Amino acid sequence: MRGEIIAIGDELTSGRILNMTSHFAAHHLFAVGHEIVAMATIGDTPELIGSALIKALEQADFVIVTGGLGPTSDDLTNEAVASALNRPATLHPEVLMQVEAYLADSMVKDQLERRGVSLEKLAWLPAGAEVLKPEASMAGYLLVHNKKPIFFLPGVPHEMKELLTDCVIPRLAELQQGERRYVRQCLYRIFGLAEAEVNQRVSHLETHNSMIRLGYYPVFPEVHLNLTTLGKSQEETDGLFQFIDQKVRDTLGSYIYGVGENGLAFTVGALLRERGRTLALAESCTGGLISHLVTSVAGSSDYYLGGVCSYSNAMKVAMLRVEPTTLQTHGAVSGETAEAMARGIRSISAADIGLSVTGIAGPNGGSAEKPVGTVFFGIDFHGETSQVRRQFSGKRGEIQSLSAHTALDLIRRKLLERN
Amino acid sequence: MRGEIIAIGDELTSGRILNMTSHFAAHHLFAVGHEIVAMATIGDTPELIGSALIKALEQADFVIVTGGLGPTSDDLTNEAVASALNRPATLHPEVLMQVEAYLADSMVKDQLERRGVSLEKLAWLPAGAEVLKPEASMAGYLLVHNKKPIFFLPGVPHEMKELLTDCVIPRLAELQQGERRYVRQCLYRIFGLAEAEVNQRVSHLETHNSMIRLGYYPVFPEVHLNLTTLGKSQEETDGLFQFIDQKVRDTLGSYIYGVGENGLAFTVGALLRERGRTLALAESCTGGLISHLVTSVAGSSDYYLGGVCSYSNAMKVAMLRVEPTTLQTHGAVSGETAEAMARGIRSISAADIGLSVTGIAGPNGGSAEKPVGTVFFGIDFHGETSQVRRQFSGKRGEIQSLSAHTALDLIRRKLLERN
Numbered sequence: 001m002r003g004e005i006i007a008i009g010d011e012l013t014s015g016r017i018l019n020m021t022s023h024f025a026a027h028h029l030f031a032v033g034h035e036i037v038a039m040a041t042i043g044d045t046p047e048l049i050g051s052a053l054i055k056a057l058e059q060a061d062f063v064i065v066t067g068g069l070g071p072t073s074d075d076l077t078n079e080a081v082a083s084a085l086n087r088p089a090t091l092h093p094e095v096l097m098q099v100e101a102y103l104a105d106s107m108v109k110d111q112l113e114r115r116g117v118s119l120e121k122l123a124w125l126p127a128g129a130e131v132l133k134p135e136a137s138m139a140g141y142l143l144v145h146n147k148k149p150i151f152f153l154p155g156v157p158h159e160m161k162e163l164l165t166d167c168v169i170p171r172l173a174e175l176q177q178g179e180r181r182y183v184r185q186c187l188y189r190i191f192g193l194a195e196a197e198v199n200q201r202v203s204h205l206e207t208h209n210s211m212i213r214l215g216y217y218p219v220f221p222e223v224h225l226n227l228t229t230l231g232k233s234q235e236e237t238d239g240l241f242q243f244i245d246q247k248v249r250d251t252l253g254s255y256i257y258g259v260g261e262n263g264l265a266f267t268v269g270a271l272l273r274e275r276g277r278t279l280a281l282a283e284s285c286t287g288g289l290i291s292h293l294v295t296s297v298a299g300s301s302d303y304y305l306g307g308v309c310s311y312s313n314a315m316k317v318a319m320l321r322v323e324p325t326t327l328q329t330h331g332a333v334s335g336e337t338a339e340a341m342a343r344g345i346r347s348i349s350a351a352d353i354g355l356s357v358t359g360i361a362g363p364n365g366g367s368a369e370k371p372v373g374t375v376f377f378g379i380d381f382h383g384e385t386s387q388v389r390r391q392f393s394g395k396r397g398e399i400q401s402l403s404a405h406t407a408l409d410l411i412r413r414k415l416l417e418r419n
Numbered sequence: 420m421r422g423e424i425i426a427i428g429d430e431l432t433s434g435r436i437l438n439m440t441s442h443f444a445a446h447h448l449f450a451v452g453h454e455i456v457a458m459a460t461i462g463d464t465p466e467l468i469g470s471a472l473i474k475a476l477e478q479a480d481f482v483i484v485t486g487g488l489g490p491t492s493d494d495l496t497n498e499a500v501a502s503a504l505n506r507p508a509t510l511h512p513e514v515l516m517q518v519e520a521y522l523a524d525s526m527v528k529d530q531l532e533r534r535g536v537s538l539e540k541l542a543w544l545p546a547g548a549e550v551l552k553p554e555a556s557m558a559g560y561l562l563v564h565n566k567k568p569i570f571f572l573p574g575v576p577h578e579m580k581e582l583l584t585d586c587v588i589p590r591l592a593e594l595q596q597g598e599r600r601y602v603r604q605c606l607y608r609i610f611g612l613a614e615a616e617v618n619q620r621v622s623h624l625e626t627h628n629s630m631i632r633l634g635y636y637p638v639f640p641e642v643h644l645n646l647t648t649l650g651k652s653q654e655e656t657d658g659l660f661q662f663i664d665q666k667v668r669d670t671l672g673s674y675i676y677g678v679g680e681n682g683l684a685f686t687v688g689a690l691l692r693e694r695g696r697t698l699a700l701a702e703s704c705t706g707g708l709i710s711h712l713v714t715s716v717a718g719s720s721d722y723y724l725g726g727v728c729s730y731s732n733a734m735k736v737a738m739l740r741v742e743p744t745t746l747q748t749h750g751a752v753s754g755e756t757a758e759a760m761a762r763g764i765r766s767i768s769a770a771d772i773g774l775s776v777t778g779i780a781g782p783n784g785g786s787a788e789k790p791v792g793t794v795f796f797g798i799d800f801h802g803e804t805s806q807v808r809r810q811f812s813g814k815r816g817e818i819q820s821l822s823a824h825t826a827l828d829l830i831r832r833k834l835l836e837r838n
Contacts, residue, residue: 027434287714295706
């Protein structure tokens with residue numbers, strides 16, 4: 001189906017806030033096979049909201065409107081819709097009940113009143129509105145106008161995303177097929193394969209079957225793959241999902257490091273915790289980035305002991321006990337130095353795993369033998385050391401990011417291999 | 420003036436690429452006093468491009484169109500414009516000359532031909548088009564239609580930004596005032612003051628003078644302030660700019676850490692280089708983030724020796740020589756431990772400045788005495804040590820980011836104070 005997305009809010013048209021929700025919606029709708037004909041962003045002005053909606057209904061099969069559903073005076077979407085589509089605001093008792101239950105806490109009520117906010121406003125929706133998730137305390141409703149569905153979603157990103165995934169995509173599938181459709185989705189997070197390689201390996205899975213959709217998204221330095229399966233019953237959907245999910249996993253193997261929301265540092269952390277292993281890091285060209293990624297995960301102190309960022313040679317000697325002769329003979333950027341750094345950090349920290357990175361992030365410092373982007377990794381896993389050399393290309397930040405991801409992936413693979 | 424921004428590209432409507440250029444344009448146009456009535460994003464479909472343009476011309480005083488100006492077959496903006504506004508494509512000899520000069524390099528020509536790209540296409544623009552920057556190898560032109568200016572800009576972000584700042588904003592000022600206007604802008608980067616405080620201190624500077632515009636942008640954890648001055652001549656603009664710039668600097672003082680594109684880590688790095696000082700870091704709750712920010716700057720090895728991320732107490736003792744009794748008596752999160760860490764990293768690295776951070780980033784680990792967000796900083800500046808305690812609030816990542824910025828700012832202030 002052809003859809004249009006309308007985002008509402010003065011904070012968007014003034015450039016104060018970057019509009020990420022329309023992008024999220026386009027991404028996920030495209031992944032399940034819809035075409036987005038246009039995305040519009042407009043301020044909190046009822047006339048503009050109304051005319052954008054009418055135009056969208058002319059050129060699209062469905063419309064998604066985000067923002068302006070809240071309880072404050074600048075939330076004008078409902079008024080605009082009531083007026084533009086001639087659907088006067090009507091009281092929705094089920095929403096009012098929720099609001100009243102929420103306001104039973106008198107402190108909340110007082111606070112809101114002081115701020116001049118009236119939550120009762122949330123219960124007045126355009127005539128014909130069907131609340132999307134009545135059980136959740138979330139604005140969001142469906143209006144079918146001239147046989148075309150219009151989904152009104154909150155502007156708050158996490159609420160909008162939840163309703164889009166849980167309500168909008170299944171309802172669109174139902175409308176498209178003329179009967180109820182059940183949807184199941186999975187986002188595979190892949191590192192180590194280019195988008196084209198992922199595509200080449202799995203694209204045949206969706207051939208000639210409109211109930212299976214694959215979407216490819218490069219999210220540097222990773223590739224994300226979105227699988228959607230549809231079916232006439234939950235059982236059918238789940239069965240198809242399990243079949244394709246297994247094929248995807250068989251085909252991409254350990255290039256898939258995880259599924260869903262969590263990143264590579266989270267996956268590595270979960271593996272370390274599960275195996276009861278501790279980690280210490282010795283970073284040079286990544287300059288603390290790996291340590292930062294590891295410690296972005298709450299609870300990382302359970303398995304991460306710490307690290308050294310040895311930017312100078314003197315620090316490599318003083319803190320990591322790298323022999324000056326190793327540096328002189330092989331250079332700071334070498335497999336030998338990488339291994340010595342890994343051994344050093346593991347012995348000082350008494351961690352199970354010591355991992356090191358040394359390389360040339362650029363823009364300067366490259367040579368014919370070791371051009372910018374040359375990076376060496378060392379691992380000391382309980383006294384067994386190894387080294388890996390990689391050649392990356394890109395800007396300084398890209399080389400650092402690729403190096404950090406590669407380091408985390410080496411730890412992940414080592415843990416998986418050792419069981 | 421009321422403007423509309425139209426971004427063109429299938430990569431945007433399919434959610435492959437996040438549209439940042441419209442946000443940039445809205446931000447900068449709003450900063451100089453324009454109102455953005457709508458932002459539209461559409462795919463590479465001539466009919467949709469045409470109808471979006473016609474609608475925009477109805478409701479706005481000016482239109483900015485980005486994308487679809489390139490030489491490949493899916494770049495359809497010029498065709499769409501020619502057809503929708505009835506302005507047949509005409510050859511622009513000055514563009515053709517540039518293209519021919521570029522193609523004089525036969526290798527380039529061969530490569531392009533192999534890819535099926537015809538650069539001559541770039542010289543065919545809708546009738547009446549005025550090339551915005553003839554001296555630069557950049558697509559981008561102005562079309563005045565029914566007395567309303569339409570600016571066509573490349574979709575490539577850095578090209579679009581350059582033309583918006585250098586050509587679009589001055590031309591709009593000229594059109595608005597009925598005569599040529601000269602523009603000068605400055606972006607002040609501020610840390611340590613909330614947006615409302617910045618506003619309160621400087622907003623009086625633009626009162627009753629339409630030639631001065633101030634725009635406020637919170638870019639967590641900083642606030643950015645954009646100053647635009649306008650004048651009838653370059654001298655007038657420059658004079659006004661110097662006057663207001665001095666007032667802004669007097670009012671905000673050292674809260675302004677820099678101007679333009681460069682961030683806090685760059686500013687600190689430049690100061691360290693200028694003063695011939697070296698830095699070493701001892702991080703706990705920031706987990707390597709400060710080191711990562713410092714080493715994101717190319718050439719940071721000139722002044723940054725390295726750092727330790729001592730996540731465990733044992734690492735604080737083994738690597739930073741913190742006395743176990745200090746940790747026992749005062750705790751890992753304390754001013755005493757922070758100072759000991761700073762002293763330790765400075766003595767090991769032999770840096771001029773040792774800086775440390777220890778705190779509770781959350782979500783767990785807080786107590787009544789030291790709740791989540793409690794962070795201690797230690798500085799050892801050539802043997803003179805001091806400590807700072809701060810209480811932050813927010814999520815884990817926000818507390819880490821605030822802590823890292825505060826640490827960099829402490830170094831900056833210490834360097835400025837010591838001259």
